[in-house]
C-alpha cells in the first residue's frame with residue numbers, strides 16, 4: 417500500500433511559487449516602477465528584456481510579443497504565408513503550432529515524429545514534401561520544427577531541407593528556451609524562433625507573453641511593425657496588415673527579474689532529469705539524448721509499453737500524491753478542428769503511426785527546478801510501483 421503521503425509536502429507538476437519566493441521583493445520593486453512610470457505599453461522594460469534575451473540566446477535580435485502563438489503568427493505573416501501554402505509540422509505537438517497556418521489561410525501538413533526524440537521525423541518530412549510537390553496543388557512554404565518537451569529538433573537536417581526547397585525554417589521553441597544543439601542555443605537555429613512565456617514554460621511570466629528571436633535584422637524590423645498594426649516610421653503610417661501583438665511592460669519587468677535565475681534553473685532541471693533517468697532507465701523509455709543536444713527539460717515525459725500500463729502508472733502516482741499529465745492525448749490530425757485540413761492536404765496521406773502510438777503511451781512527470789532529491793525519489797518509486 418502507498419505510504420501515508422498526507423504529511424509530506426505536495427509535489428507540483430510545475431512550480432511557480434518556489435521561484436517567486438526567491439525574488440518577490442525584486443518583482444514588487446519592478447512592477448511598482450512600471451506603475452509609477454505609467455508606460456504600460458511599450459515601456460523601456462520591453463527593450464531592456466529584448467536585449468537580455470538576445471544575449472542569452474546568442475542571437476542578433478529579439479522582438480517581444482504577446483504570446484508564443486502570436487510569435488508563430490507574426491513570423492508566418494512576415495513570410496506572406498497564406499492561401500495555397502503548405503506548412504509542414506509535427507502531428508504530435510501542442511495545438512498552437514497547427515492553428516496558426518489555418519488562421520492565415522494556409523494548410524498544415526502533419527508529419528510523423530521520431531519514436532525516441534518525439535520530434536519531427538526527417539525521412540517522413542522529405543516524403544510528405546515530395547507528395548505535396550507531386551500533387552502540385554499546394555506550394556511547400558515552411559517547416560515548423562518543434563523542440564518538444566525542451567529537446568532540440570534535428571535542426572541541421574531541417575535547415576538543409578529548407579535551403580534545398582527554398583522554404584522557411586521556423587523553430588517553435590515554446591517549450592525549449594535554454595536548450596542547445598552543438599553548443600548553439602535555440603533561437604540561433606532556423607530562420608527564426610518563437611518563444612512562449614506562458615507561466616509554466618522554462619521562462620514564464622505572470623500572464624501571457626512571447627518573443628521572436630532571429631539573426632535577420634530586416635525580419636526583426638518587420639516583426640516589430642507587424643506586432644503594432646503594421647506601423648511604419650511613424651505611428652499613424654500603416655504599411656501592411658498587422659495585429660496587436662505587443663508584450664506588456666509589466667510582463668517584461670517580471671521576466672527581467674526571472675532571467676538571471678535561468679542558468680541555475682536549467683542546471684537544476686537537468687539534475688532532476690538525471691535523477692529520473694538513473695532510477696527509471698531500463699524500466700520505461702526515458703527521454704532521448706541525441707549527440708550534441710542539450711534539453712531545456714520544459715517537461716520530462718516517459719513512454720510506457722502500452723495504454724494499460726500507462727493507466728496503472730497514472731493510478732499508482734495519484735495514490736501516492738504524485739501528479740502526472742498526458743501531453744498529448746490526441747495527435748493533431750485526429751482533432752475535430754484539424755481533421756478536414758488533414759484530409760485536404762495530401763490526397764492519399766500516409767498514416768502517422770508513431771504520433772498515434774505516443775498519444776496512448778506518453779506520461780509527463782513533475783518537472784521544475786525546485787524539486788529536491790527526496791521528491792524525485794518519491795516520483796520514481798510511484799512510477800515503479802505502477803509498472
Ligand SMILES: *Cc1c(COP(=O)(O)O)cnc(C)c1O
Pocket residue numbers: 483484485486509510512513562588590591611612613614624625626
Ligand atoms: C505553449 C506552446 C505554444 C503557445 O504558446 P502560448 O504562449 O501559450 O501562446 C506553442 N507551441 C508549443 C509547442 C507550446 O508548447
